């Protein structure tokens with residue numbers, strides 16, 4: 001098994017508050033891995049750490065064998081969809097993708113290939129800032145896919161997608177994984193994740209679980225949601241009044 005991503009005692013403190021603590025897990029090639037946790041659990045911080053967008057306070061995050069900064073031209077092998085990374089909101093979809101295509105030194109035809117691949121061709125003349133949330137997700141994925149990466153890092157990629165979009169994304173990611181690509185995605189949508197991923201990482205400041213979905217759910221006999229709440233119990237304030245008094 002080839003280790004594509006590795007967190008090794010990764011910790012991050014913001015303003016004196018440790019938001020991720022001693023996180024260690026690895027992602028193997030060809031797997032789709034769901035990074036799960038409540039709001040503020042540290043998912044985006046961890047993904048950003050893997051991409052060198054933030055520096056860990058201690059520990060390491062390695063991707064393709066080293067830090068992201070050490071990858072050099074190999075960084076093309078990593079496709080990223082994270083809010084706020086790599087878009088020109090005033091440009092049209094086609095222009096934004098053309099600029100990204102040029103920056104990556106790819107043939108101009110690649111832009112049209114990813115417009116087709118991500119079902120965005122009909123939106124090519126819309127400004128990025130006018131896209132609906134779901135279309136914005138497709139646009140981010142299109143940028144991530146330009147260099148035909150081996151690794152995809154996607155922060156909440158199903159956010160705002162309609163059922164057809166979610167189904168499409170699931171099929172798309174499985175196809176990539178079957179071809180040997182690796183996917184690490186964060187999500188809140190447990191029922192959806194259950195249908196998409198091979199492995200699960202549950203984070204709530206510290207690591208709560210890392211392993212296969214199959215093992216976690218006893219071969220599918222238990223729901224992921226049930227397992228999740230065992231590992232990360234709901235706070236009292238997140239329960240409706242009726243449930244508290246039951």
Ligand SMILES: Nc1ncnc2c1ncn2[C@@H]1O[C@H](COP(=O)(O)OP(=O)(O)OP(=O)(O)O)[C@@H](O)[C@H]1O
Nearest residue numbers: 014015019037038039040041042043044045046188
């Ligand atoms: N640059 C920053 N400066 C200060 N605090 C930050 C910074 N980035 C994140 N945080 C804090 O770190 C904690 C973890 O945030 P993070 O975005 O990693 O969580 P998350 O699991 O992705 O949450 P969500 O599901 O809500 O997106 C939060 O309390 C957040 O406010």
